[in-house]
Amino acid sequence: MTEQLSRPAAPTSPMPPTIEDNVNLTTGEVFLDRSTGHPVMQLKDVGVAFGGRSAVRNVSFDVFDREITALIGPSGSGKTTLLRALNRMHDTVRSAKVTGKIMLGDTDVYSGSTDPTLLRSRVGMVFQRPNPFPTMSIYENAVAGLRFNGVRKKALLDEAAESALVAAALWDSVSDRLKSHASTLSGGEQQRLCIARALAVEPEVLLMDEPTSALDPIATKRIEELIGELKNRVTIIIVTHNMQQAMRVADRCAFLLMGEDRTGELIEFGSASKLFSEPDDPRTLDYVNGRFG
């Protein structure tokens, strides 16, 4: 289950991108398929325990460059817990203990010499509920991460903010009111602002924990489309309860399930098309067909 699978659609010799795939017909922007087929994150035997009680364990898989990896599994199987381990969000929870090895490129995420704040500027996060900073304007929200990271040059702030807001499909509706408060946006817009805020730092990996579960179907659809477009820019790991969503957006999929002792484990990891059509494990088949969980 943990052996490395080849990229689902990986051609052995790279194909030049076709015009249809790589040009945004409204803006004329050309996307290059930048994916390299290299793992950007590697999880080896990762486990998280809270106060000695194990919440997830034995998770090993690779996250590939500019792909979308979905974490699926029933409630309590440890998806959020695992996701938060990837950018050391558990550092602030005193009872939490992360074991195993997580690599981001050449960086050992949990090594003593890794600065967690620098790490988090490389591995961003979008939360379940939209959480724009309420006292900041739209613009200030978009550049908040840059400011936290010491960026002061106005030109760079402006450029990153615009690029992130464009990428989050928010630019057109907010470009004329960047100074107004983030709370004046709708829920879906707020979540897109949170995505823009995370993107502006230009992270290598973006973690998303059920980013659409607090949104209506139309806002959900827009965010889903957005996620599909973002993968040329950033590697995405997304937690979702929605099988259709996972099927629609994910390249690869990890299925977590809790065992007898209520500890989540990785049951199966592989290309999304395989996991949803002919998984190796019967429990995966049951889950993706909605037979439990």
Add this chain to the structure above:
Amino acid sequence: MTTLSFDSPADPILERRRQIQGIAKATVGRRKTYSRAAIGICWVFLVIAVIPLVAVILYTLAKGLPAWSTGFFTQVTKPEGIPNGGVWNAIVGTVIIGAIATAVTIPLGLLAGLFLAESDGWAAGAIRFAADVMTGVPSILMGIFGYIALVRTFGYAAWIGAFSIGMIMLPVIMRAGETAIRGVDPHLSEAGLALGARKFMIARRIVLPAALPGIITGALLAIARGVGETAPLLFTIFGNQYLQANPTKPMEALPLVIYNYSSQPYADLIQIAWGAALLLMSAVLILNIGSRWLAGFLQRERR
């Protein structure tokens, strides 16, 4: 494996990523120092703030502990010259006065707090304002008020002291209760509303239980505040050399002992005053620590 990458220096996103990560790395040392310095300053000020507190506690401990003997806790106060005086009558007085004040103000304060939390009308605004003003009124005014309004009619009595202390506790409990109740997730009330529950039912079954840890903390802190007050007792309970448990009669209380004895020129009475100060301080400390522990315990129980 050969990597044929479409990444090129011209890729604006990769270029910007390199730039941002460069700035982040270059400034991380400065940002870390800044953050550490800020935390360091917080520590310094914390220590400065704590020094007088610790000094008062240690000094009282050193001065008061020698006074603690069996007799101190079992004998009543005796005038200068008569040996083996204690504060038993004052302990009983403080407990009775504190109990009366608590029994009256907690239900009253809580219901008022509930009203304040649930209502935003002009009445609530006026009461809230009055409570805030009352919190700031010097406690001696409560004593004088008790004297003018009650002592002149009924004579000196412990219950008037309890009344004056209650006037100090009431606004504290009200505002603590209001804060605790307002802290309860409004979605919970809505869930109750959606089940057809009436407002008072929601308050009794959903909101008050959820707010309980905060309410208990507030109430215990108010009690601690109340039993330590001296001024409201000065004009109301008079003091009593004998053991007295009847609240309609003059009574002794610990703050009164401290106040009266500490200004006496006799070493043994001053010693008793220190002992009483230490006792009162310990009681207040135990109430404070107990309220924190209880609130923490209740919070944990609910998970």
